Amino acid sequence: MITTRDNIHHRLGGIPFGSLPKTFQDAVTVTRAIGIRYLWIDSLCIIQGDKQDWANEAGKMAGVYQNAHLVIAASGAENPEQGCYSSQRRCPYAVSVPYYSSRGRKDGLMWLSVPVQRETSPYWGPLRQRGWALQESCLARRILRFTPAGMIWRCSGLMTSERYSFAWIYPEVWEEILEDFSDCKLTYKEDRLVALEGLGRAIQEVTRDKYTLGIFESSIPEQLFWMLEDAADEAEDLAALPSWHWASRGGPKIFMTKDTQVCERSYPQFILEPSGILKAQGFVAECGILSTRPGRADVALNQLLLAHPYLQHISPRCIQTPSRPAQLAGIAVFDDEGYERVHVLFLMQWEEYDRWVQDRINLKFPHGKGIIKTLYLVLLLRPSPAGEGIFKRVGVGLVILDPESDGISATLKNITLV
Structure with missing residues (x-):
């Protein structure tokens, strides 16, 4: 009725x-x-x-x-x-x-x-x-x-x-709400932002945290780090939204940062424009991608897969350093098809990651081998034909090397995400 x-x-x-x-x-x-x-x-x-x-x-x-x-x-x-x-x-x-x-x-x-x-x-x-x-x-x-x-x-x-x-x-963490919401159904995919608008505005009124297009400006890095839980359905895409936005893709998503309030956002500075263009100043490096999973000898990367089991179900690939000889630097998770080379934007660093793994997950490794002390959460990007310094999101990654290490050699850049 x-x-x-x-x-x-x-x-x-x-x-x-x-x-x-x-x-x-x-x-x-x-x-x-x-x-x-x-x-x-x-x-x-x-x-x-x-x-x-x-x-x-x-x-x-x-x-x-x-x-x-x-x-x-x-x-x-x-x-x-x-x-x-x-x-x-x-x-x-x-x-x-x-x-x-x-x-x-x-x-x-x-x-x-x-x-x-x-x-x-x-x-x-x-x-x-x-x-x-x-x-x-x-x-x-x-x-x-x-x-x-x-x-x-x-x-x-x-x-x-x-x-x-x-x-x-x-739940008070916005990423947890987004994860729950992404698992729900809408009659019209165009309602994806409207269906949370009232809640976002209500939270803004209490926290005074600026809310724009489904994003709270105080925690942009956390809201950028999402993964598709299942294979993407192009029919559910919202072409009007930028590639980095969680609502641009349909289907269930995983927000890894929702229950890890230990990440430091010491890298990028973001400016979110009303049009949805996101400008960032942060450490960027160009890295290679291997189409294979980590081998048995790659203890550190296998630790990531054990600590975060959902990674094993979404076709993880290996990130390689641009240095020669190349070394394995982390795990890449693409939104769609993979690429041989990507640009990596460092979003957050997870200090004392080893303590989190051992205390919360209770994973033990022989003689401390392969224990990751600090983990870096990154955004995987590809250049956009729109112009120099403009990038589109293609996935996310977990990196075990410091952005300024000899292997990565990331540089501080001003870029635009569309």
Whole structure:
């Protein structure tokens, strides 16, 4: 059920309860039960197929969800006809046990079961796959989710359900939100930035960190270092966005820096223009690429593959130094096809990487061989035909050599990324 220009006058006159889809009916019932007078449903309250109304209302959606008394999420419903309440709860290994009152009298029975992890998760279900729903979930002050395993309540500091309860803090790292969002689906790929605009503006209001085109300016290097988790689908590309932008490509992405708050951004200085052009001053080197994976003797590079197992599934290649004789300098991960030579822009350095590997991953190497003390996160670039000093992104890399070492010999340059 939707509102259009053709039926808006009928909608304003009232909508019979019986004509509503089951999910909408359940939402109305919940709203009335808690004593709230108004209910906002996007497909009814935004005129569908009307670009002007959509443009007006899309910018207000952040305020709608932030200021709502309660957000209702039918997390387990495939469509509006299924309703909020699941009629097929699965409780494997369920047993009934007697319930006794405080006076020791048997007062009935209760059922105990081992929970199905995916079904008790607040992110389980079809709603989890909708790109627009992520922003709505983040912005809501209070949210009541209906899942096949029961109801789940979440507010700013607590999550509780029919099965468990714990303190709750939503992810504060933007790259973690982007990674979750990249795994969601959108009906229109052009909504990729719009679907996060309200959330980005809300974060900007709190942090005072300038937000432009899906990017927070205080953490540009972290937002540049993304990898495609699966093979790219050109049909999902957004040609209007620059190659370096996370939203320029569709599909799930990995943001390696989301849980590594130990990287120092001591290299590039960035200026992000409103047009999406990114100007950078940083260390750049031209390196060769081997089309093979690291051999068994390349202990240091194999350490990277062990510490970051997802690298093994996205066709990593070896970066070679430009020096002669050439030596292996790191791992390259391309967005699409590989290249024999690339320009490398150093983004961040990861100090005490060896401690992170040993303490967190618990990887041990004999006699300390191959232990990487400092790791460098880099952007892989190719010259653009647009002009001298202009580059396009083609991938990312992990480098184990200092940019100013004899092998790399990177130089400080001013470049433009498009």
